Amino acid sequence: xxxxxxxxxxxxxxxxxxxxxxxxxxxxxxxxRAGWLAALVLVGIVGASGYAYLARQTAxxxxxxxxxxxxPRTAHEAVTPPQSAPGDAPTYASSDRCMACxxxxxxxxxxxxxxxxxxxxxxxxxLGRFEGQTLEAKGRSYRxxxxxxxxxxxxxxxxxxxxxxxxxVLPDSVPDAAAPRRWKRIVxxxxxxxxxxxxxxxxxxxxxxxxxxLWLRADQRWIPREDGFIRPPEGARTFDVWHDxxxxxxxxxxxxxxxxxxxxxxxxxxxGIACEACHGPxxxxxxANEDPLRRYRQRLSGEPDPTIVxxxxxxxxASAQVCGYCHGINMWKPAPLAAGxxxxxxxxxxxxxxxxxxxxxxxxxxxxxxxxxxxxLMKQLERVMEQNPTVLDERFWxxxxxxxxxxxxxxxxxxxxxxxxxxxxxxxxxxxxxxxxDQLARDRQGDQACLSCHPGHAADVSAHTHHxxxxxxxxCQNCHMPHTVYGLMKSIRSHWIDSPNATTTRETxxxxxxxxxxxxxxxxWSADRLAEWYGQPRPALTQDERTVADGIRWALTGNAHQRAxxxxxxxxxxxxxxxGAEWMGYFLGHLLEDPYPAVRYVAGQSLARLEPEQAIxxxxxxxxxxxxxxxxxxxxxxxxxxxxxxxxxxxxxxRLLGEDGRLDDATFERLAGSRDDQVMDLRE
Amino acid sequence: MDGGxxxxxxxxxxxxxxxxxxxxxxxxxxxxxxxxxxxxxxVYLDVSNETRRLLWxxxxxxxxxxxxxxxxxxxxLPRLPSLGEAGRRFASRALGAGSLLLPGGxxxxxxxxxxxxxxxxxxLAPVGALLVLAxxxxxxxxxxxxxxx
Numbered sequence: 103x104x105x106x107x108x109x110x111x112x113x114x115x116x117x118x119x120x121x122x123x124x125x126x127x128x129x130x131x132x133x134x135r136a137g138w139l140a141a142l143v144l145v146g147i148v149g150a151s152g153y154a155y156l157a158r159q160t161a162x163x164x165x166x167x168x169x170x171x172x173x174p175r176t177a178h179e180a181v182t183p184p185q186s187a188p189g190d191a192p193t194y195a196s197s198d199r200c201m202a203c204x205x206x207x208x209x210x211x212x213x214x215x216x217x218x219x220x221x222x223x224x225x226x227x228x229l230g231r232f233e234g235q236t237l238e239a240k241g242r243s244y245r246x247x248x249x250x251x252x253x254x255x256x257x258x259x260x261x262x263x264x265x266x267x268x269x270x271v272l273p274d275s276v277p278d279a280a281a282p283r284r285w286k287r288i289v290x291x292x293x294x295x296x297x298x299x300x301x302x303x304x305x306x307x308x309x310x311x312x313x314x315x316l317w318l319r320a321d322q323r324w325i326p327r328e329d330g331f332i333r334p335p336e337g338a339r340t341f342d343v344w345h346d347x348x349x350x351x352x353x354x355x356x357x358x359x360x361x362x363x364x365x366x367x368x369x370x371x372x373x374g375i376a377c378e379a380c381h382g383p384x385x386x387x388x389x390a391n392e393d394p395l396r397r398y399r400q401r402l403s404g405e406p407d408p409t410i411v412x413x414x415x416x417x418x419x420a421s422a423q424v425c426g427y428c429h430g431i432n433m434w435k436p437a438p439l440a441a442g443x444x445x446x447x448x449x450x451x452x453x454x455x456x457x458x459x460x461x462x463x464x465x466x467x468x469x470x471x472x473x474x475x476x477x478x479l480m481k482q483l484e485r486v487m488e489q490n491p492t493v494l495d496e497r498f499w500x501x502x503x504x505x506x507x508x509x510x511x512x513x514x515x516x517x518x519x520x521x522x523x524x525x526x527x528x529x530x531x532x533x534x535x536x537x538x539x540d541q542l543a544r545d546r547q548g549d550q551a552c553l554s555c556h557p558g559h560a561a562d563v564s565a566h567t568h569h570x571x572x573x574x575x576x577x578c579q580n581c582h583m584p585h586t587v588y589g590l591m592k593s594i595r596s597h598w599i600d601s602p603n604a605t606t607t608r609e610t611x612x613x614x615x616x617x618x619x620x621x622x623x624x625x626x627w628s629a630d631r632l633a634e635w636y637g638q639p640r641p642a643l644t645q646d647e648r649t650v651a652d653g654i655r656w657a658l659t660g661n662a663h664q665r666a667x668x669x670x671x672x673x674x675x676x677x678x679x680x681x682g683a684e685w686m687g688y689f690l691g692h693l694l695e696d697p698y699p700a701v702r703y704v705a706g707q708s709l710a711r712l713e714p715e716q717a718i719x720x721x722x723x724x725x726x727x728x729x730x731x732x733x734x735x736x737x738x739x740x741x742x743x744x745x746x747x748x749x750x751x752x753x754x755x756x757r758l759l760g761e762d763g764r765l766d767d768a769t770f771e772r773l774a775g776s777r778d779d780q781v782m783d784l785r786e
Numbered sequence: 787m788d789g790g791x792x793x794x795x796x797x798x799x800x801x802x803x804x805x806x807x808x809x810x811x812x813x814x815x816x817x818x819x820x821x822x823x824x825x826x827x828x829v830y831l832d833v834s835n836e837t838r839r840l841l842w843x844x845x846x847x848x849x850x851x852x853x854x855x856x857x858x859x860x861x862x863l864p865r866l867p868s869l870g871e872a873g874r875r876f877a878s879r880a881l882g883a884g885s886l887l888l889p890g891g892x893x894x895x896x897x898x899x900x901x902x903x904x905x906x907x908x909x910l911a912p913v914g915a916l917l918v919l920a921x922x923x924x925x926x927x928x929x930x931x932x933x934x935x
Contacts, residue, residue, distance in 0.1 A: 203902035206834020394903075401900040 192383035192446075194355060194371035199388050203397075208377075210534040214541065216375035218294035220352040225251050227291050229298045230317035230324065237315055239326035240339050242278050244315065253288040253300070260286065260311035261304050267341055274339050288313065290344070290373070292352060295538075296320070296590045297330060301344050307365055310344035318591075325723060329699035330591060332662050332784040351428035354379045357444070380424050380533065382411040382447040411448040418526035423451035425527045426511030431458040431497055431504070433482060435475075456482065460494050461502025461516050496785040499586070499610045503598045505663065506786040507589020513597030523555060525599075552578040568635050574676040575619065584615035585670065588663050589786035591703055593670040604629035605641040611664060613652055618671050619680040621653025624756050628652070650773065651756040653681065657689045658773040662698045662782035669693050669701060673708025685757060687712050687740030688765070692774065694720055695733040698782070702729070709736065741765065791864075793871070797878055798860040805856025808885060812849030815893075819846055834901065841896030841904050849889035852918065856881060859925060869928025877928070880921030887914025 197217075201208040211217055221227035232248040232255075245256040258281035263273040273281075286302035290310060293299060298317045301310040316330045317323075328340055342348075345368045349356035353370035355378070360366050371378060378384050387409035391397050400407050406415045413424045424447045426432070432455040445454045452471045456479050459472075467473060486493050499505050504512040510527070519525040530551040532543035546554075553559065559566045559578075569575030581602055585593035602614040607625055616628035626648035632638040646655060656668035671677045672686040690712070693705035702722035710716055718735050721728070746754060746763035758773075760766045819842060822830040830839055859881060863869075869877070887910045894907025 205836045205902055206832060207901070209833035397900075397903055398906070401903065 193385040194378050195384040195388045196372050197376040197378070200377045200384065203391065207534050210536075211377060214533070214538050215293075215295040216379075216533070219292065219375050220348075220373040221291045221294070222373065223253055223288040223291050223300065227294070228253055228288070228300075229291075229294065229319055230300070230315075231322075232288075237324055239315075240274055242274070242281075242314075242339070244313070254285050255288060255300075255302065255313055256283055256285050257302075257313070258282070259284040260302060261306050263341065264304070264309075264311065264343075272338050273341065286313075292344075292348065294319075299327060308368075309366060312340075312342035312344070314339055314341075325699075329703075329723065331786065332588060332666060332698055332700045332782050334781045334783055335697045335699065337783075351375070355383070355444075375428070379428075380411075380413055380447055384410055411446075413447060414528055416448060418520070418524045418529075420448060420450065421526040421528055422511060422514060422520070424448075426457070426515075427451055427455070429508060429527075430511030431509050432456060433458065435478070457515065458483075458497075458512065459502065459516070460498040460504075463502070463516060492783065496783050499612045501606065501610045501612075503586070503596060503600075503610070503612065505587055505612075506784050507587050507594045508786055509587075510597040513587070514599075517597070517599040519555070519599050525555075529554075549578045552582070568631075574679055577676075580619060580676060581615045584613075584618045585674070586612050586618075586667065588666055588784055591700055592707075593667050593674075601636075602628070602632060603638060604632055604643075605639065608641045608643065608647070611661070613656055613664070613667060613671075617652035618667075618674075619677050621668070621671055621677050621686070622651045622681040622751075622757055623753065624649055624655075625652050627753070627756070646773070649755050650758065650769075651753075653677075653686070654689055654756075654758060655773065657693060658770070659776050659778060661778040661780050662696075662701055663784060664778070665693060665696060666698070666701045666704050669705040669708055673704075673711040683712060684740070684743035686744075688737050688744035691733055691736030691740055694722070694736055695729045697779075699723060790871075794863050794874070797874060798863045801856045801860035801863070801878065801881075804882065804885075805853045805858075805860065808853030808856060809850055810853075812846055812853055812889065815842070815849065816846045819843065835899065837899040837902055837904055838896040841892045841899070841908065845889040845892035845896065848892060849885075852881075852885040852888065855918075855922075856885065862925070862929070866925065866928040867932050868930050869925065873924050873928050877921045877924040880917045880924070884914040884917030884919075884921060887911065888918060890914070 197208065197211070218227065230246075232246040232253045235246055237244045237246065242258055247254045247256070258273070258278065262282050266273050266276065288300045289303050290301040291298055292301070296319055298319065299315070300313040300317075302313055303310055312327065314327045315324045316327050318325055318330070326339075327342075328337065333340070344352075345358045345360070345366055347358075349358055349368055349370060353374065354372040354376050356368070356370040358366065358368050371383075387407065390409045391400070391407075406412060411424075413421045416424070423445075427445050432451065435454055435456055438454040443454055445451055450471070451457065452475065456475050458479070464472065464479075465476065467476070483493075490496075497504060497506050497509065502516065504510075514520050514525065514527070517525065528543075530543060530546050531541050532546075533541060535544050536542055537544075543551075549560075563571040563576045567576040567581070574580055579595060582599050583595040583597065584602070586596045587594040602616045604614060604625055606612065607614045607617070607628075614625075614628060616631060617623060617625060620628065624647065626643050629638075629640045629643065633640050646659075653668050653672060656664040657672075660668060669690060672690055678686075687709060690705045690709045694702055694709075696702050696705065699722055706720040706722050709720060718732065718739055720732050720736065724732060744757070745765055746757070746759050749763065751757055751759060751763070754760070754763065758766045758769050819830070829835060830842070859877070863874070866874075891908050891911030891914055894910065895904035897907065898905035
C-alpha cells in the first residue's frame with residue numbers, strides 16, 4: 103500500500119472512531135429521545151466537519167482560478183498562471199498556501215522587496231504620482247492620470263512604436279505629433295525598493311511594454327528610464343518588453359514561451375519572487391502535509407522534508423545557485439532549453455545554464471562540467487560579441503570581476519572562500535531572519551560573517567589590518583568587498599571577495615579598497631603600504647598615479663563608471679572618516695556637469711550628504727546651461743574648503759594644492775581635459 | 787439533611803472551590819498574557835509565534851469559562867432531579883478532568899510550536915473537550931423532570 107493509501111486509511115479510521123466515540127458517549131447515558139437527538143446532532147457535527155474538509159480540498163483546487171480572477175484583465179492575459187504543468191512536472195501552489203503552516207516565514211517574505219518586485223498595479227502597489235501631470239523626454243510626452251484605483255497614461259501607441267522597431271525604424275525618429283496616441287492603463291509594476299517602473303499591455307499580442315519612466319522612491323520624482331542607468335547619454339530610448347527577459351526572474355517559474363512563427367505564450371506561477379522561487383514547486387508538499395500525522399512525524403524527525411527544497415539545507419554550491427539563477431549572468435544551454443528542461447531549486451544550475459565567467463580562472467577550471475561547457479561558452483560568446491562587441495565590458499571589469507549589480511553570484515563564485523570553502527549566499531544573507539534592506543542575516547552583521555570562518559583574525563585585528571581595531575579600516579568588508587559594483591544609482595559591494603592590490607588597479611582601472619577609503623591619497627601611496635605590510639610588488643605607475651589622490655583622479659579622468667564610483671565614495675561615511683569630507687565638495691561640484699545623468703545624480707546625492715541643508719540645490723536633470731551654472735556656483739562655494747590655508751593637509755600635491763595651499767587650477771584642468779569619454783553602457 | 791443531601795452539599799462545595807480556583811488561575815494567566823502584550827515580547831507577539839498566542843489565549847479563555855461552569859454546576863446540583871448518584875459522580879469527574887485537560891492542552895501545546903502547528907501537548911485538549919462535553923450532557927439530562935412527575 104502506498105503512503106497516500108496508508109494516510110487515507112488512517113484518516114478514515116479516525117473519522118469512524120470519532121463518529122463512534124461521539125455517538126457512544128451520548129448513547130451510553132441516553133435513556134430518552136432527547137439523548138438520541140443529541141447523539142444525532144453530534145454525528146451531524148462530525149459529518150459536517152468531514153464535508154467541510156472535502157469542500158476545502160475542492161476550494162484549494164479552484165484557488166488558482168480565483169487568483170487569476172483578481173488580476174486586471176490585461177495583466178491576466180499577459181501572464182497566465184499555468185493551470186497544470188505538462189507531463190509529470192511538479193506544480194506550484196502559490197504563496198497563499200504557505201501562510202497557514204509558515205506564518206512567520208510568510209510574514210518575513212511578505213515584508214521583503216522580493217515579494218513586491220512584480221505587482222499588479224493597484225493603489226497598494228503603485229508608488230509613483232499620477233496627478234494629471236505631463237512628462238516630457240526625448241521628444242515624447244506622457245500624460246498621467248489616476249481614475250479611481252486605476253492608473254492611466256496617454257502616450258504614443260506602444261503597439262505602433264513596436265511596429266516601427268520591427269521594421270528597423272527608431273520610434274524616436276518620428277515626431278511626437280505624428281505618433282498615434284492612446285490612453286493605456288498601467289497594469290503592472292516592477293520594483294519597490296529604490297525605484298519603480300510600470301508596464302502597459304499590447305492590444306495585439308498581450309506583451310507588456312515599459313512605460314519609459316522611473317519613479318525614484320527616495321527623491322519622490324519621475325525620471326526618464328535611461329537616466330536611471332549608466333547608458334550612453336545621447337543614446338536612443340530603450341524599449342523594454344517584460345516578456346523578453348524580466349519574466350524569468352521577476353516571477354515564479356516565469357517563462358516567455360516564445361516560438362518563431364507562433365509568438366508569445368508567457369506563463370508564470372506567481373508574480374514577484376515568491377516562496378516557490380527559492381523552495382521549488384510546492385503543490386506536492388502542501389498536499390502531503392495536509393495530513394497532521396505526517397506533519398508531526400516530519401517535524402519530530404528533524405530530517406528535511408523530501409517534498410520541498412530548503413536552500414539552507416543544500417550544499418553551499420547548490421544553495422548559491424538558487425540565488426544565482428537570477429542574481430547572476432548566465433545563458434540557457436540550447437539542448438536542455440529545447441527539451442523543456444528548466445532549472446528548479448536544488449538542481450545543478452550548470453546542467454541547464456552556462457554561468458558566464460569572464461575571469462581567466464574559468465578557463466583553467468578543474469570542474470568537469472565547466473571544462474565541458476567552456477568551448478560552448480566561447481562559441482556562444484563569439485556569436486553574441488559579433489552583434490555586440492562590448493557585451494563583456496558592459497558587465498565585467500577587464501579581469502573578469504563583475505561590475506554591475508544584481509549579479510552577485512558571478513562575483514562570489516570567483517572567490518577563494520567559495521572555491522575552497524563553504525561560502526554560499528546564506529553565509530551572510532537570510533531571507534527570513536533579516537531586515538528587507540540587503541537582507542543581511544541578523545547574526546552576521548559586521549565582521550561576524552567573516553570571523554565565523556576566520557576566527558584567527560579576531561584575536562589581533564590590527565596585526566592583520568594595520569588599522570586601529572575599532573576603525574573602519576579594520577572592517578573585513580571594507581577591504582575585501584569594496585564598493586566596486588555599480589547599480590541602482592549607487593556603488594555596491596563586490597561579491598568577489600579579494601584583497602586590495604595596486605597592480606590590479608593599475609591593470610583594470612578598478613580602484614582598490616585602500617583608495618576607496620583614502621580618497622585623498624594616491625595609488626602610489628597605497629602601493630607603498632601594500633608592499634610594506636603585505637609584501638606586494640610595487641607596480642610601475644605614471645606620474646599622476648604616483649602623485650594625484652585616487653578619488654580626484656577617478657573623478658576627473660575616469661570613465662563614467664569610475665566617475666560614478668568616485669562620486670559615490672565621496673558621500674560614503676567610512677571614506678569621509680578616513681579622508682576628511684569638505685574638500686570633496688569642489689570635485690563633486692565638477693561632476694554636476696558630467697555628460698552621464700547617473701553620474702550627476704550620484705554626485706548630487708553625495709553633495710547632499712556633505713551639506714544636508716544645501717545652499718545650492720542641484721537637479722541632475724536640469725537643462726545643460728543650468729547644469730553649467732550649478733557646477734560653477736557649487737565649485738565656487740566649496741573652493742575654500744578644498745584649499746589648505748592653514749597647512750593641515752599632509753599631502754598637498756595629492757589634493758591638487760600648490761605650495762601656497764591654493765588649488766592648482768592648471769593641473770585640475772589638465773586632468774579634467776583627459777576625461778575618459780569611452781561610451782559606457784552598464785547592464786545592471 | 788439526609789445522606790444524599792450531604793453528599794450533594796459536599797460535591798457542590800468541591801466544585802465551587804474548584805471552579806473559583808480555576809477562574810483565579812486562568813485570570814492570572816490572562817494577566818501574564820496582557821503583560822506579554824505590554825512588554826511586546828516577540829516570543830508571544832511575533833508573527834512566527836502566532837500559534838503560541840492563539841493557544842495560550844484559548845487556554846486562558848477556556849480555563850476561565852470552565853471555572854464558571856463548575857460554579858454553575860455546583861449551584862445547580864440541588865436542582866437536578868433526574869441526576870442520580872452515578873450520574874453525579876460521572877459528571878463531576880468528567881467535568882473536573884476535562885477542565886484540567888482542555889486548557890492544559892492548549893497551554894502545553896503553545897510551549898513548543900512548530901511554525902503553524904502546536905506542540906504535542908495539544909493532544910490533551912480534544913480529550914478534555916470530549917470529557918467536558920460528556921459531563922455537560924449528563925448534567926443536562928439530569929435537569930429534566932423525573933419520570934412520572
